[in-house]
Amino acid sequence: GQQLNQSPQSMFIQEGEDVSMNCTSSSIFNTWLWYKQEPGEGPVLLIALYKAGELTSNGRLTAQFGITRKDSFLNISASIPSDVGIYFCAGRFPGSDKIIFGKGTRLHILP
Amino acid sequence: KAGVTQTPRYLIKTRGQQVTLSCSPISGHRSVSWYQQTPGQGLQFLFEYFSETQRNKGNFPGRFSGRQFSNSRSEMNVSTLELGDSALYLCASSILTEDGYTFGSGTRLTVV
Numbered sequence: 213g214q215q216l217n218q219s220p221q222s223m224f225i226q227e228g229e230d231v232s233m234n235c236t237s238s239s240i241f242n243t244w245l246w247y248k249q250e251p252g253e254g255p256v257l258l259i260a261l262y263k264a265g266e267l268t269s270n271g272r273l274t275a276q277f278g279i280t281r282k283d284s285f286l287n288i289s290a291s292i293p294s295d296v297g298i299y300f301c302a303g304r305f306p307g308s309d310k311i312i313f314g315k316g317t318r319l320h321i322l323p
Numbered sequence: 324k325a326g327v328t329q330t331p332r333y334l335i336k337t338r339g340q341q342v343t344l345s346c347s348p349i350s351g352h353r354s355v356s357w358y359q360q361t362p363g364q365g366l367q368f369l370f371e372y373f374s375e376t377q378r379n380k381g382n383f384p385g386r387f388s389g390r391q392f393s394n395s396r397s398e399m400n401v402s403t404l405e406l407g408d409s410a411l412y413l414c415a416s417s418i419l420t421e422d423g424y425t426f427g428s429g430t431r432l433t434v435v
Contacts, residue, residue, distance in 0.1 A: 243423075245423045245424075247426075252428070253428050253429075254327075254413050254415070254426030254427050254428050254429050255366075255413070255426050256426070257423040257424065257425065260422070260423045300365075300366065308379070309354070309371055309373070309378055309379055310368060310371065310379040311356070311368070311424065312368060313358070313365055313366035313368075314365065315364075315365035316365055
């Protein structure tokens, strides 16, 4: 079925390090979304991307919509303890309102 | 402005029972989607409503149903509950489906 492959599944990094995660699909999307979820809460939208090649930043977060429209990455620079959580990518199919999600990248930050 | 409100936050039900979950979207948001989140499967799309019409449906059995009211509030119902239905059920709303969703905090359903 339709799915997004998100990697890595989990990451253990030192505070201050940069983080990179990505999503790939065999399908083309016309929107890529990146969310963060903290324990006991719903996912919160971090960045939305609408055009192939688009590079968008939100503070220390940067995301790009891949040229092929089949992939996207999220980078976090100079990680801090509050970056801990699960990061989800999501994609919307062309001509559809349906959004599907990757399985998430769980980010752990070591002191 | 108020966010997406889901009630109840926690629910414990017995196998075979049915349950109704409620979602009040952000004022002015007409699109409401529902997702099931489990540790093994991540976020699985259930259905999406826009102006009281179901526009998309995921691959869930007919025991899972939903509806949307004229004020955009939505409910989902699960009948004949099974242990595997234990999950966090998330509702999300948007002004237009071209936008990203705003999620509620979810309803944690436990089936015993």
